[in-house]
Amino acid sequence: MTTLYPFKFKTIFKDKIWGGNKIKTHLKKDFGSLPNCGETWEISAVKGNVSVVANGNLAGNNLAQLIEEYQHKLVGNKVYQRFGNEFPLLIKFIDANDDLSIQVHPDDTLAKARHNSFGKTEMWYVLQADEGATLISGFNQKVDEQTYLNKLNNGQINDILNKEQVNTGDVFFLPAGRVHTIGKGLMIAEIQQTSDITYRIYDFDRVDDKGQKRELHTEEALAAIDYNVYANYKSEYEKTPNQVNEVVACPYFKTNFMDLTAPLKRNYKNLDTFKILICVAGAFSVVANNYPINVGLGECILIPATVEEIEILTNTGAKILETYID
Template sequence: MLYPLKFKTIFKDKIWGGQKIKTILNKDFSPLPNCGETWEISGVKSDVSVVANGILAGVSLADLLSKEKGKLIGKKNYERFGNEFPLLIKFIDANDDLSIQVHPDDELAEKRHRSKGKTEMWYVIQADKNAALISGFNQEIDKKEYLKKFNAGEINDILNKEQVAAGDVFFLPAGRVHTIGKGLLIAEIQQTSDVTYRIYDFDRVDDKGNKRELHVEEALDAIDFTYHDEYKTKYQATKNQPIELVDCPYFTTNVLDYTKEVVKDYNNLDSFVIHICVEGNYILKYGVEEIPVQTGDCILIPATIDQVLLKTNSGFKILESYIK
C-alpha cells in the first residue's frame, strides 16, 4: 500500500556552495566541505531518489513508479510522462553567484538531448542583506544586440538584477536567462531535466585551475529575448489559507502558511502532491500513521491518497506542488 513518502537526500558539491543546507535546513552533508544543492525528489536517471521511510525504504522512485504507475503520480500524469517522474525538487545554497545560464524548452531539449526542457520556479527561503538574483532582461533587446553586448563583455548591463528577500517568488519559463546570486537559499521546483546552457561563469576556476565549460552558441537558440516589465511573482501572503504562486502546464504551486491544523483534501486531484517544508514543523497524519515534518523535509503524497491531516503547535510554511 502506498503512503506519504520521504526520500534520502542527494547532496551536490558545487564550486559556489556553502553551509546553509546544514545550518538552516538541518541536513548533514559530511564529508563534503560545502554543499551547493540537494536533490530531494528526483527521477533524473543519474540521480534517482530512494525511499527513506516505511516498508518501501530502499526502493528507488524509478522502480516504484514502474510498479505503481498512475497510483503513484495520477492516471493523466502517467499517460503523459510514463515511467519518468515529472518533477525535480531541489534546495540551492548560493554562497557565491551561480553562472549566468538558460534552459531549453521541450522542443529544443528533445531535438538536442532527448530530454525534457526545463521550466522552473524559485522560492526564496532565506536571503542575506543585499542578496540579489537575475531574471530576464532589463530592456528591449534582440539577438544581434545581445551578441554585441556579450562579445564586449557587457552582458551584465542588459540583465534584470533584483534585490530579494525571504518569501519572494520567481517563475522561470524555459528560455529565460537567469542566475541565483550570492547569499540566497532557495527551494526550486522544476521539470525533470538536467540540461543547462552556461552563458557566463565570471571566469572562475575549479581546484585544478580549470574554467567550467560554457555553452554560448547552444544558448543562442534557447534564449527568449522578450522583455517584461515585471519578473517577480506578485502574491498576497495570507495566513491559514492556500495561496497560488504558480500555475503552468508543468506544475502548480501554492504556499500554505498555517498556524493551526488543516485537513488537505485531494479527492478531486488526479495527481501526486509534494509538500516542501520551508519553515516550521508539523505532523502529517494519514490513517493511523503520523509522519513528523520539519524545515527542509519534502514529502511525496501518492495520487491514491485523498486526504491528509497536518497538525502543528508552532506553525509551518510549505510549498504544495502538483500537476493539474
Template structure:
C-alpha cells in the same frame, strides 16, 4: 510491493564550486558529507540521481522502480498517461555562497531535439537571503539576438540583464528560455521540470580546485534564449495565514504556499496527481489513514495520488510549498 503512503527520500548532496553551509545551518541537514554543499536533490527521477525511499515499508526502493510498479497509483492517471515512467518534477534546495553562472535552459521542443529530454521550466522560493542579496531574471530592456551577441562580445552582457534585489519569501517563475542566475547569499527551494540541461553563458572566469574553467555553452544558448522583455519578473502574491495561496500555475506544475498555525485537512480527491510538500518553516505531523509522519523544516514529502486526504497537525506554525500537476 507494499501499499503506497507519503514518502520521504534520502537527500542527494551536490558539491558545487559556489556552494556554502546553509544546507546544514539553516535547513538542519547536518549529515551532509560536503563542506560546501551547493544543492540537495530531495525528490528526483533524473536517471543519474534517482531518489531512494527513506521511510516505511518501501524504504530502499527507488522512485523509478516505484513508478514502474505503481504507475497511476503513484502519480495519477493523467500524469502517467502524459509522462509514463518518467517522474516529471525535480525538487531541490540551492545554497549560493557565490553567484551561480549566468545561464539558460531549453524548452521542451529544443531539449527533445538536442537531448531527447524534457525542457526546464522552474520556480524559486527564497527561504533566506543575506542583506544585499540579488539575482538575475530576464532582460531589463527590449533586445534581440543581434543586440545580445553584440553585448556579449563586448563583455557588457550585464548591461542588459535584469537584476533584482531579493528578500526572504520572494518568488520567481522562470519559464524555459529566461536568462538567469542565483546571486550570492541566497538559500532557495526550487521546483522544476525533470531535466538537468543547463547552458552556461558566463561563469565569471572561475576555476575549480584543479585550475580548470567550467564548460560554457555560448552558441547552444542562442537558440534557447527568450529575448522578449517583460514588465515584471517577480511573482506578485499576498501572503496570508491559514490560507492556500497560489504562486505558480503552469502546464508543468502548480505550486501553492501554505502558512498555518493550526491543523488543516487537505483533500486531494479532485486532483489526478501526486502532491509534493516542501517544508520551509516550522514542523507538523502528517496524518494519513491511520498513520503519521513527522515533517520538519527542510523535509520534502511525496504524497501519492492514491492518498487522497491528509491532515497536517501542528502545535505551533509551519509553512510549506505544495506542488502538483493539473
C-alpha cells in the same frame, strides 16, 4: 499489495564551485566530507540521481521502482498517461555562497531535439536572503540575438540583465528560455521539470581547484533564449494564514503556499495526481491513510495519488509549498 503512504526520500548532496554551508547550518543537513554543498536533490528521477525511499515498508526502493510498480496509483492517471514511468518534477534546495553562472535552459521542443529530454521550466522560493542579496531574471530591455552577443563578447552582459533585490518569501517563476542566475547569499527552494540541462552563458571567469574554467555554451544558448523584456519578473501571491494560496500555475506544475498556525485538512478527491509538500519554515506533521509523518525545515514528502485526504498539523507554525501537476 502495500497501501501507499507519504514518502520521504534520502537527500542527495551536490558540491558546487559556488556552494556554501547553509545546508548544514540552516537546514541542519549533514553533507559529510564534501567541501561544500551547493544543492540538495530531495525528490529526483534524474538518471544517476534517483531518490531512494527513507521511510515505511517501501524504504530502500527508489522512485523509478515505485512508478514502475504502482504507476497511476502513485502519480495519477493523467500524469501516468502523459509521462509514463518518468517522474516529471525535480525538487531541490540551493545554497549560493557565490553567484551562480548566468545561464538559460531549453524548452521542451529544443531539449527533445537536442537531448531527448524534457525542457526546464522552474520556480524559486527564497528561504533565506542575506542583506543586499540579488538575483537575475530576464532582460531589462528588449534585445535581439546580435545585441545580446555584442554585449556578451564585450564583457557587458550585465548591462542588459534584470537584477532584482531579494527578500525571504519572494517567488520567481522562470519559464524555459529566461536568462537567470541566483546571487550570492541566497537559499532557494526550487521546483522544476525533471531535467539537468543548463546552457552556461557566463561564469565570471572562475576556475575550479585544477585551475580550469568551466565550459560555456554560447552557441547552444542562442536558440534557447527568450529575448523579450517583461514588466514583472517577481511572482506576487497572497499569504493569507491558514489557507491555500496559489503561487504559480503553468502546464508543468501548480504550486500553492500555506502559512499554517492551525490544523488544515486538504481534500484531494478531485485531484488525480501526486502531491509534494515542501517545508520552507517551521515544521509540521501529516496524517494520511492512517500513516503519520513529521516534516521539518528543508524536508519534503511525496503524497501518492491514491491518498484522497490529509490533515496537516503544526505545533511551531509552518510555511509549506504544495506542488503537483494539475
